[in-house]
Amino acid sequence: MFTPSSHDVRRFFCDAFRKQRAGEILTPMDAxxxxxxxxxxxxxxxxxxxxxxxxxxxxxxxxxxNPFLHLSMHLSIAEQVSIDQPRGIKAAHDLLVARIGEHDAHHDIMECLGEMIWTSQRNGVPPDTEAYIDCVRRRATR
Structure with a gap:
């Protein structure tokens, strides 16, 4: 399993931005x-x-x-949605996108993701993906 350091993550985003501005070929993740x-x-x-x-x-x-944390969360959510993991995130995401648009939906999902991670760390328990999906669904239907 690859576990990038915060320096690796920062360099990745800086490099993707540099390549994009220079019109260079981007990897799928860079794009x-x-x-x-x-x-x-x-x-x-x-x-x-x-x-x-x-x-x-x-x-x-x-x-x-922290722009790198924020952008990393966008990437995490995009990956979760692309593979529907945790199961149900794609449908909940799509409902939210239909209501408020892709970018704002990601920001709402970030709130739910952050809450799930915070609760998990605070209580020393595994992340509750059902609560995470429920949070996104609630935001999609309010």
């Missing part, structure tokens, strides 16, 4: 990342310099959102 990067122009400056991105501290105390 997905570049599509989300384009939708987040507020992160473009942070992605221009990979060395600075690796060195930067995005701690909660710093008060700045």
């Amino acid at each position: 997905i990342a570049a599509d989300w990067i384009v939708q987040h122009p507020e992160y473009h400056d942070a992605l221009m310099d990979a060395d600075a991105a690796v060195a930067r501290d995005y701690s909660v105390e710093g008060g700045q959102p």
